[in-house]
Amino acid sequence: MPEIAIIGAGFIGLASAAALMRDGHRVTLFDPAGVGQGASFGNAGTFAHYACIPVNNPSVFRDLPRFLLSNESPFRLRWGYLPHLAPWLARFMMSSLPRRYEASATALAALLDRAHDGYAPLLADAELARLHDGYAPLLADAELARFVRPRECLYLYSNSASFDAARPALDLRRQLGVAFDVLGGNDIRALEPSLAPIFERGVLFSNSWHFSNPQGFLQTLYLQLADQGLTLQRSTVDAVQPATDGASVTIEGATRRFSHVVIATGARSAQFAKQCGDPVPLDTERGYHVRFPGAQQLVSRPVGWAERGFYMTPMSDGLRVAGTVELAGFGDTRNRSLIDLLTFSSKRALPALDTPDSSWLGFRPTLPDGVPVLGRSRASERVIYAFGHQHLGLTLAGVSGRIVADLIAQRAPPLDLAPYSATRF
Ligand SMILES: Cc1cc2nc3c(=O)[nH]c(=O)nc-3n(C[C@H](O)[C@H](O)[C@H](O)COP(=O)(O)OP(=O)(O)OC[C@H]3O[C@@H](n4cnc5c(N)ncnc54)[C@H](O)[C@@H]3O)c2cc1C
Numbered sequence: 001m002p003e004i005a006i007i008g009a010g011f012i013g014l015a016s017a018a019a020l021m022r023d024g025h026r027v028t029l030f031d032p033a034g035v036g037q038g039a040s041f042g043n044a045g046t047f048a049h050y051a052c053i054p055v056n057n058p059s060v061f062r063d064l065p066r067f068l069l070s071n072e073s074p075f076r077l078r079w080g081y082l083p084h085l086a087p088w089l090a091r092f093m094m095s096s097l098p099r100r101y102e103a104s105a106t107a108l109a110a111l112l113d114r115a116h117d118g119y120a121p122l123l124a125d126a127e128l129a130r131l132h133d134g135y136a137p138l139l140a141d142a143e144l145a146r147f148v149r150p151r152e153c154l155y156l157y158s159n160s161a162s163f164d165a166a167r168p169a170l171d172l173r174r175q176l177g178v179a180f181d182v183l184g185g186n187d188i189r190a191l192e193p194s195l196a197p198i199f200e201r202g203v204l205f206s207n208s209w210h211f212s213n214p215q216g217f218l219q220t221l222y223l224q225l226a227d228q229g230l231t232l233q234r235s236t237v238d239a240v241q242p243a244t245d246g247a248s249v250t251i252e253g254a255t256r257r258f259s260h261v262v263i264a265t266g267a268r269s270a271q272f273a274k275q276c277g278d279p280v281p282l283d284t285e286r287g288y289h290v291r292f293p294g295a296q297q298l299v300s301r302p303v304g305w306a307e308r309g310f311y312m313t314p315m316s317d318g319l320r321v322a323g324t325v326e327l328a329g330f331g332d333t334r335n336r337s338l339i340d341l342l343t344f345s346s347k348r349a350l351p352a353l354d355t356p357d358s359s360w361l362g363f364r365p366t367l368p369d370g371v372p373v374l375g376r377s378r379a380s381e382r383v384i385y386a387f388g389h390q391h392l393g394l395t396l397a398g399v400s401g402r403i404v405a406d407l408i409a410q411r412a413p414p415l416d417l418a419p420y421s422a423t424r425f
Contacts, residue, residue, distance in 0.1 A: 002259030003028060005249055007237045010040035011393045012386050013264035014218050015401030017230055018122050023405050028231040036218035038266050039393060042289045042360035044311035044322035045214045046153055046302045048395045049116065050178045050205040052109035053169045054370025055325060056095040074309025076335060078328035085327055088283045091368035107371045107419035109176035111396055114414050118398025147217040151301035153208040156199040162307050163201035179206040194298040196351050210302050212316040214394060242276045242380030260382045260408050267365035269387035276377035278422035282388055284330060284363040289322035290342045290356035298350050308345045321346040334361050366390040374403050374420040384408065385422055
């Protein structure tokens with residue numbers, strides 16, 4: 001039987017493996033770090049099907065100068081990285097113009113609209129499920145995974161002016177089919193009594209859920225797939241060679257041939273796309289988390305503080321405070337002030353919080369228009385791209401895996417893939 005290679009064992013690689021194995025394929029995953037160790041490890045865990053507003057949106061023209069100068073800003077740029085970043089940043093600004101931003105939001109909403117369906121077979125097949133009382137409509141006929149917490153996500157605004165500034169984006173969400181309720185201060189406190197009384201407005205997004213342990217979910221899924229024959233090779237792939245009747249991967253000078261190769265290497269995918277004829281302007285939005293052990297009971301759902309750019313998510317091992325955007329490339333050096341901002345701001349929101357015991361830095365894969373790349377390579381239809389999921393890789397994993405499998409099976413994907421093509425740049 002022909003064998004398929006997937007490079008990258010994060011949310012996108014694992015979901016692609018699951019979908020391909022459902023079709024009966026033999027699959028080998030390549031990742032030197034093992035399963036769920038990239039951006040997929042430490043994210044906020046939210047199934048954010050409502051998040052169709054990309055970071056590239058018209059508010060950046062208003063907010064960017066203030067963001068770049070303020071200590072309380074969740075958005076940072078490392079100036080030394082600017083020469084490298086300049087072409088990406090120029091495209092990002094262009095993509096923030098109203099017309100282009102609306103095109104990105106529409107493309108994201110079309111994918112997000114299919115995100116629930118994308119997860120349904122993944123969760124059911126993985127036998128991770130346990131139906132949660134009263135939440136059957138979510139994930140249609142599938143049961144909910146034991147890692148899934150079906151609680152609506154709450155976004156908070158500490159003053160009416162910032163809520164008013166967010167109105168156009170909320171209106172566009174509604175136009176694109178996202179359902180939500182607007183809350184006042186009393187409603188917020190009734191929902192989450194541990195929050196400090198500093199939030200004037202809130203938005204509650206219907207039908208959202210979160211994982212109590214994203215990496216644990218991936219590890220469990222991997223073990224199930226491994227039982228069914230999935231192979232994981234802990235190696236770094238150095239190169240991909242496209243061909244008309246297949247594709248090869250090179251590891252330490254040795255080449256292996258596959259019927260298809262799937263590129264799911266998150267923020268590190270540009271090198272492979274270039275080798276397959278598609279130079280893509282992929283960069284990374286770095287993000288951080290801090291963990292407050294044992295503090296998960298303080299909120300009953302993911303709570304995002306919109307102005308400060310982070311979520312507080314109750315996880316199995318504590319409260320995870322995750323977010324911020326730092327444009328600073330792939331270096332390991334952490335920005336202490338962003339970790340402090342997450343710590344300080346979450347303690348302001350939840351005064352009962354004590355001290356975090358760990359922090360984490362992750363690399364979101366982001367194209368300047370905020371839209372992922374999903375489709376075939378220019379050089380060979382046997383190389384499939386699935387990368388660039390920015391803040392939404394967990395949410396979009398199921399539908400992305402399904403699209404990968406549809407392309408390889410020559411089935412019609414669930415939506416027109418033109419907006420996600422690598423050739424759009
Ligand atoms: C702070 C933060 C919060 C977030 N919150 C959310 C959220 O709430 N909801 C949501 O939907 N998304 C969220 N995200 C985004 C989400 O985590 C990412 O979009 C997603 O993890 C990307 O998955 P991926 O599989 O494409 O990449 P990754 O998880 O980064 O996996 C890529 C893998 O490729 C491997 N790799 C790289 N190069 C090679 C090579 N040469 N050979 C072999 N393997 C290679 C890496 O080791 C890595 O394991 C968040 C991200 C961050 C940073």
